[in-house]
Amino acid sequence: MNVVTRNKGGYFKLIIIGGGYAGLSALITLRKQAPDAEITLIDPRADHLIITRLHETVHCPLNNIRVPYSLLAKRFNFIHKQHAIQFDENLIKEWELSKVIQIDEESISFDYLLITTGSLPIQSIIEPDVYDLNIIGQQGFAPILEQFIASAETHEKTINIIGAGPTGIQFAFELAHVLLTCHRDYRLNLIEGSDTLMGSFPVAISHYIEKRLFEKQISVLKSQFYKGKQDHKILFENSHSGDKSRLASDLTLLLLGKKPKLLLHANSSGQVILDHKVLRHIFTAGDCSYYDDFGSNLMTSQSALRKGKAAANNILREACILRFCLPYMHQEIGYLISLGPSDAVGWIGNKKAIITGLTAFTAKEVIEAQYDLLLKGINTYIL
Numbered sequence: 001m002n003v004v005t006r007n008k009g010g011y012f013k014l015i016i017i018g019g020g021y022a023g024l025s026a027l028i029t030l031r032k033q034a035p036d037a038e039i040t041l042i043d044p045r046a047d048h049l050i051i052t053r054l055h056e057t058v059h060c061p062l063n064n065i066r067v068p069y070s071l072l073a074k075r076f077n078f079i080h081k082q083h084a085i086q087f088d089e090n091l092i093k094e095w096e097l098s099k100v101i102q103i104d105e106e107s108i109s110f111d112y113l114l115i116t117t118g119s120l121p122i123q124s125i126i127e128p129d130v131y132d133l134n135i136i137g138q139q140g141f142a143p144i145l146e147q148f149i150a151s152a153e154t155h156e157k158t159i160n161i162i163g164a165g166p167t168g169i170q171f172a173f174e175l176a177h178v179l180l181t182c183h184r185d186y187r188l189n190l191i192e193g194s195d196t197l198m199g200s201f202p203v204a205i206s207h208y209i210e211k212r213l214f215e216k217q218i219s220v221l222k223s224q225f226y227k228g229k230q231d232h233k234i235l236f237e238n239s240h241s242g243d244k245s246r247l248a249s250d251l252t253l254l255l256l257g258k259k260p261k262l263l264l265h266a267n268s269s270g271q272v273i274l275d276h277k278v279l280r281h282i283f284t285a286g287d288c289s290y291y292d293d294f295g296s297n298l299m300t301s302q303s304a305l306r307k308g309k310a311a312a313n314n315i316l317r318e319a320c321i322l323r324f325c326l327p328y329m330h331q332e333i334g335y336l337i338s339l340g341p342s343d344a345v346g347w348i349g350n351k352k353a354i355i356t357g358l359t360a361f362t363a364k365e366v367i368e369a370q371y372d373l374l375l376k377g378i379n380t381y382i383l
């Protein structure tokens with residue numbers, strides 16, 4: 001990024017709502033350039049969750065992918081308020097005028113506000129033996145699986161994963177590996193509402209995944225929409241014929257993806273646009289943002305990190321700490337999907353450059369390590 005420093009260390013007050021990938025990437029960028037800025041992070045959780053590793057909780061404790069905000073607050077010198085802020089477009093407009101956020105009895109003033117509240121699981125129905133991203137994110141999957149394996153019944157059990165996106169696929173391979181290691185009889189089904197697996201990815205990626213699923217004896221059911229659960233059966237509707245069917249299910253994972261509660265439009269500096277007006281003091285980044293001009297708006301950690309960094313640099317420019325910086329122009333530079341403990345598939349550089357096996361697995365580990373380093377204060381992101 002092309003930047004020239006004008007007033008290093010300048011004082012201003014910043015509030016960040018949401019301490020995920022975008023919020024922390026912005027915070028770390030800002031802290032480096034503005035050591036005297038007063039930064040408050042508001043997030044209802046006690047820990048930052050490295051959600052791109054969530055599938056690893058099939059065999060690892062959740063603590064492996066949690067980083068306490070208290071630790072990050074000491075490392076990057078900010079105040080963490082453990083609170084969920086409820087807001088809508090009208091409140092955002094009020095914030096732009098008042099520059100004050102109310103948390104219970106406390107009023108916190110700001111010069112700049114960054115909203116990075118991410119997205120929410122698409123469907124959250126709490127039913128017995130059905131687990132969604134919220135529950136897995138709170139408990140990890142290992143305790144759920146341990147209980148499932150320990151239950152006394154001897155008949156072959158069925159696990160259904162609803163949603164064959166990257167998350168569903170990653171969970172399927174981790175589960176297949178753990179259940180094989182435990183020598184358990186099980187039936188593992190991956191159920192998808194559309195007609196193709198990973199339709200938005202290059203066809204070579206879906207072919208590789210289908211081959212590996214077959215080898216691991218994971219059955220794939222396509223064109224089936226999940227309609228709920230009754231007793232020990234899950235209910236489906238065929239997306240073409242409308243035919244209804246039922247399938248035995250002892251354990252159901254509902255991994256239908258996420259979408260933002262409120263999607264905020266922004267200019268290429270990350271400033272929120274409401275009613276065609278740019279709000280100069282309110283920025284957004286990550287899954288809850290859509291930048292109208294350039295750059296990738298995909299809901300990926302890579303875009304969230306880059307939008308966070310771009311928004312941070314533009315806040316620094318508004319605060320007269322940087323003289324200028326480039327608008328957000330990031331394009332995806334790759335995507336890798338883990339297929340168990342030593343296999344992965346994806347593309348790097350361009351969508352024709354497909355990598356598989358140990359090479360892809362190692363590349364994915366490097367990307368995760370890069371993020372771990374960022375949280376430790378070492379920024380290795382060049383692009």
Ligand SMILES: Cc1cc2nc3c(=O)[nH]c(=O)nc-3n(C[C@H](O)[C@H](O)[C@H](O)COP(=O)(O)OP(=O)(O)OC[C@H]3O[C@@H](n4cnc5c(N)ncnc54)[C@H](O)[C@@H]3O)c2cc1C
Nearest residue numbers: 018020021022052084085117118286287299300301302304
């Ligand atoms: C299981 C899973 C695996 C994934 N794997 C990959 C991958 O391998 N590669 C990839 O590129 N992308 C992956 N993604 C997508 C990626 O994780 C998201 O795009 C990324 O997390 C978005 O970052 P964010 O900062 O916008 O939101 P998040 O990381 O979701 O953070 C949002 C934060 O805001 C907080 N928050 C929410 N509401 C409020 C509120 N009202 N008040 C205060 N705080 C609030 C939340 O507690 C959370 O800490 C994956 C997603 C999931 C769910």
